Amino acid sequence: MYTAIARNKRNTWFILIGFVLFLGGIGVLAGWLAGNNWWITAFILVFAAGYATFQYFFADREALAMAGAVQVERSDAPRYYRIVENLCITTGTVMPKLYVVDDPAPNAFATGRKPEEASITVTTGLFELMTDRELEGVLGHELGHIRNYDIRVSLIVFGLVVAVGILADLFLRLAFFGGARRSGNNQAQLLFVVFGVVAALVAPLLAGAVQAAISRQREYLADATSAMTTRDPDALASALGKLAEYGRPLQKASTSMAHLWIADPLKPNALARMFSTHPPIPDRIERLRTMGGTF
16 A cells, blocks of 8 residues: 555656646647747646646645535534544544535545645535445445555646646637637648647546546555445445445536546446446456455
């Protein structure tokens, strides 16, 4: 587990630096295609650095706002508060802030830059579906994301996906209304239009592939952390079985933060399966059942 935590901290910086370099390279190419208009390059470089900094400090609030999460205290949700508090005492973890999303779809996610500033969010549908034992397994899973520093890496990936979407939209606008047209260079203008369209189509797919590659193994690790914490892997296995049977798309599902939730919040289709951010639930249940035989 300590190796995984150290790897997650390193990956956070690798992703941030790679993100800035990637967008910077796109900026240089866009400036060249626009007839050596280096103002475009400078804008994208400033945007990349500024957006990475903003996401590092504020992406958790952005994710909570996008999910429509509302903070609750002990008096608002005593069952929820008691289970998380017991898990925190068991593991020596700082009590996270607790949030609820009013949605019948059963789901949950954790976010934050570090355990001292983390939060856990669950839907009202999860409360209605799960027994106390199963809810403890799910909340142990989310607390595992916090303890393993998955939350920081996931948060940066969330910011990257949002930024790629903004940039792809910007390229399309520049392609049709931007500097290339003003430069009077028809060949450069054509290349810039092609570049803008390709960026708009390919960039979200690339971001989705990165999102999927990063998050799948973290789900297995958080499942194992929950099993170690509760000493009851069958409880989480039972909860995952219910998520598979009764799961449904969230009312406010967002592609950019799909990898944060314990179960895929989007309606599955062929493309979604290709870039699925979650490992198959049957595989997760099988691993937990196998783990249960060792306790």
